[in-house]
Amino acid sequence: MDQQRTPAQRRAEAAERAQRRAQRRGTPAPPVYTELFGDDPEAPNPAPAPAAAAATPPDRPDAPARTDAAPGASAPRPPRRRRAAAAAAPASSAVQRRRLQAGLGVAGLVAVVVWVAGLGDDKQTSAKTAKAGAAAETLPQLPGGGRRLFPDRRVVAFAGNPRDDGLGALGVGTSSSMLAKLKRQAKPYARKTRPVLPALELITSIATASPGAKGDHVIRADAETIDRYLRLARKAGALLLLDVQPGLVDFPRELNRLRPWLKEPDVGLAIDPEWRVEPGQLPGQVIGSVSAQEVNATSADLAAIVRQYKLPEKLFVVHQFTEGMVRDPGLLIKRPGLATVFNVDGVGGRAAKVAKYTSLAAGKPGYRHGFKLFYEEDTGLMKPGSVMAMTPRPDLIVYE
Numbered sequence: 001m002d003q004q005r006t007p008a009q010r011r012a013e014a015a016e017r018a019q020r021r022a023q024r025r026g027t028p029a030p031p032v033y034t035e036l037f038g039d040d041p042e043a044p045n046p047a048p049a050p051a052a053a054a055a056t057p058p059d060r061p062d063a064p065a066r067t068d069a070a071p072g073a074s075a076p077r078p079p080r081r082r083r084a085a086a087a088a089a090p091a092s093s094a095v096q097r098r099r100l101q102a103g104l105g106v107a108g109l110v111a112v113v114v115w116v117a118g119l120g121d122d123k124q125t126s127a128k129t130a131k132a133g134a135a136a137e138t139l140p141q142l143p144g145g146g147r148r149l150f151p152d153r154r155v156v157a158f159a160g161n162p163r164d165d166g167l168g169a170l171g172v173g174t175s176s177s178m179l180a181k182l183k184r185q186a187k188p189y190a191r192k193t194r195p196v197l198p199a200l201e202l203i204t205s206i207a208t209a210s211p212g213a214k215g216d217h218v219i220r221a222d223a224e225t226i227d228r229y230l231r232l233a234r235k236a237g238a239l240l241l242l243d244v245q246p247g248l249v250d251f252p253r254e255l256n257r258l259r260p261w262l263k264e265p266d267v268g269l270a271i272d273p274e275w276r277v278e279p280g281q282l283p284g285q286v287i288g289s290v291s292a293q294e295v296n297a298t299s300a301d302l303a304a305i306v307r308q309y310k311l312p313e314k315l316f317v318v319h320q321f322t323e324g325m326v327r328d329p330g331l332l333i334k335r336p337g338l339a340t341v342f343n344v345d346g347v348g349g350r351a352a353k354v355a356k357y358t359s360l361a362a363g364k365p366g367y368r369h370g371f372k373l374f375y376e377e378d379t380g381l382m383k384p385g386s387v388m389a390m391t392p393r394p395d396l397i398v399y400e
Contacts, residue, residue, distance in 0.1 A: 140265035140311050143197060143237045147312035149339040150368050150395050155315065156186035157199035157241060159372075159400040161206060161221065168400035169375060170200060179236050185399060188384035199239040199268075199315070201398060202229045205254055207245035207275035207283035217247035217283050226261055233266065241268045241315060245275035247283050251290065251298040262305050268315030269302055270343075271295070273325045289324055292331035299335045306337035313339045317370060317396065320360060321346035329363065341396045343370030349379040354390055361392060370396030 139147065146152060158178065160168025172178060182198050190196040204221045211217055226242070233240040242261060244254045251271050261267045273290040275283050299316060306314050316338040320326055326342075334340060342364045344357045353371075361369045371394040373382060387397060 140309070142312045143234070143239060143266050144195075149197070149313040149315060151194065153197040154189055154191075154194050154394075155197050155199050155239065155396045156182070156189050157201045157239075157396065157398045158182045158185075159201035159203070159241075159243065159398050161203040162225065163206070163219075167203060167206070168201075170202060175232055179232070182236075182238075182399075189388065189397060197239060198236060199241050200229055200233045200236075201241040201243050201270060202226065203243045203245060204258060205244050205246060205249075207247040207277075209282045209284050212247075216249050217277070218245070218249060220257075223260075226258075230261065230264070230267065239266050239268055239315060240264075241270050241317065243270040243272060243317075245272050245283070247275065248277060248279060251276070251294055252301055255298055255301050259305065262302065262314075263309050263311075265309075265311045268317065269298075270315075270317035270319065271298060272319040274319065274321070287322065287325070289327055292326060292328040295326060296331070296333045299333065299338060299340065303335035303337050311337070313337060315339050315341065315396075317341045317343050319343050319345045319372075321356065323360070323363070334366065339368060339395075341368040341370045343372055343396055343398060345370075345372035345398070345400075347374050347377045350382050350386065353378070353382065357390060357394075368395040370394055370398060372398040372400060374400050 141147060142149060142153075144153075149155070158169040158181075160170030160172070162171040165172050169181070170178065173181075182200075186196045186198050202221065202225075204226060206219045208217055208219055212219060230240050240261070242258050244251060244258075246254050255262065255269060258269070262269060271290070274288050276288040276290045276294075277283050277286060281288070295318060302314060302316055305311070314337060316335075318326065318340070320342055321344060326332070342360065344353075344360050346353060346356050348356075357369075357371055369392055371387060371390070373387070375381060384397075387394060
């Protein structure tokens with residue numbers, strides 16, 4: 001009777017039996033080249049392995065497996081399949097090396113082709129990028145370059161009309177002295193991250209109490225005057241802002257009259273609802289107002305000009321110093337292509353002006369904000385530091 005074995009011995013014997021069965025059934029791993037290119041047609045076919053003698057299953061789990069070898073005989077030789085494969089190995093090694101070298105050569109050639117193709121793609125991409133950059137450079141630019149106004153710049157303007165010094169700083173003194181004063185006035189508002197862009201706000205239509213030649217209570221600047229100030233603005237690297245006091249005329253009609261200049265990339269539009277009156281009312285004797293619908297119609301026409309001529313962002317200013325000056329403000333529409341600014345332009349002392357600015361700015365979230373100062377009419381002209389201390393900081397500062 002077999003001697004009783006421990007569990008550890010039985011596990012070791014079971015492992016040996018499993019190993020011998022695997023040796024009788026197993027075949028060698030395929031050579032490396034077969035993994036890359038398939039079977040080697042030049043390698044000799046190995047002789048078929050003889051059928052291994054079936055091991056008799058043990059009568060019980062702990063019985064030792066039987067083999068065909070006699071007791072005390074040497075270990076059985078490896079199957080013929082293994083010997084044939086081993087014999088073929090030296091002959092096929094050279095073939096493997098040739099195949100590997102050929103494969104590496106093909107892979108290298110493919111890599112070179114891909115690299116050259118990549119160079120072509122890079123050249124095409126670079127050409128497209130350069131072409132896009134050149135196209136962007138050929139589009140109309142703002143003074144000083146670029147196509148976006150806010151928040152890249154802060155605009156400081158002089159407003160007025162050369163007909164009378166009382167209409168604002170723009171018409172005071174010679175052109176050279178006025179531009180020099182504007183440059184000095186704008187300097188404190190400049191920041192390293194946000195330079196100042198100067199502007200000339202020319203009142204192109206002046207509302208009057210007298211009916212005028214057309215009965216619309218407006219005196220208009222002629223084309224020569226507008227052209228002269230456009231040349232002056234360009235000489236100074238500034239924007240030209242065309243201001244409209246419409247009297248009995250609506251703003252879209254006045255915009256249409258100014259269309260030849262508004263097609264330019266450095267010309268903006270400002271509308272002044274204070275001077276927009278109804279029949280039976282006289283400018284200067286009542287405070288005018290405008291509906292949100294009329295502002296929307298004006299901004300739609302202006303935005304259409306920007307799109308048609310591929311212009312940079314265009315300055316669109318709405319002057320205001322009372323809550324009711326723009327009726328139904330909740331209906332206002334923001335237009336792509338326009339830098340829309342609500343400019344608080346009331347006259348008074350510092351405390352009143354700051355309070356008015358804060359109140360009106362809070363009622364126009366999402367829009368840009370402006371602040372006007374009057375050299376002669378304000379009580380104690382605010383200094384630039386005080387203006388910049390307001391919240392939010394103005395994007396547009398106008399002096400009149």
